[in-house]
Amino acid sequence: xxxxxxxxxxxxxxxxxxxxxxxxxxxxxxxxxxxxxxxxxxxxxxxxxxxxxxxxxxxxxxxxxxxxxxxxxxxxxxxxxxxxxxxxxxxxxxxxxxxxxxxxxxxxxxxxxxxxxxxxxxxxxxxxxx
Numbered sequence: 001x002x003x004x005x006x007x008x009x010x011x012x013x014x015x016x017x018x019x020x021x022x023x024x025x026x027x028x029x030x031x032x033x034x035x036x037x038x039x040x041x042x043x044x045x046x047x048x049x050x051x052x053x054x055x056x057x058x059x060x061x062x063x064x065x066x067x068x069x070x071x072x073x074x075x076x077x078x079x080x081x082x083x084x085x086x087x088x089x090x091x092x093x094x095x096x097x098x099x100x101x102x103x104x105x106x107x108x109x110x111x112x113x114x115x116x117x118x119x120x121x122x123x124x125x126x127x128x129x130x
Contacts, residue, residue: 003027003047007040007057007065021062024055032080034087034127035059036106041068043080043089050074050094056109069109072102081127082106090118090127097121 005028009021024042031045042065043054052074055065071089078092089112090101099121102112 003029007042007062009062022057023064025065025067026051026053030076032078032089032092032127034080034082034089034129036082036084036087038084039106041080041082041087041104041106043068044071044075044078044092046076050076054089054104054109067109069104070111072100072112072114073098077123077125079122079125079127081129083129088115088127090115091122091125093123097123 005024007022008018010018026047028045028047031042033042038059040057040059041054045051052071054068056068057065073094075092075094078089080089085106087104087106088101092098099117101115103115
């Protein structure tokens, strides 16, 4: 399984084929993504080693991602979810399974704020928000 830099977009309102929407700054695999109506975030994963980078892209136009912030530790296989004000990246693996939840301001990004721990450490999980 290789790394990819392509961000693809699917229109949920109708059945469609994914379109090339933009590119991550670095080709990555096993990362997590979340979005609100304005921005999309893709973080963590593996390049040639685990990474703590979070990339940001504009939902309306796509394009090449820019820097948003960093995870508290470099990890892969985590879950992410967001609403209009906060984004959370949680769980994952650093070589050992993780429980920490990192929280970010969607408006400003930056470094992680400790938001607590999952009840049980998990990897390869999913997240959702309403």
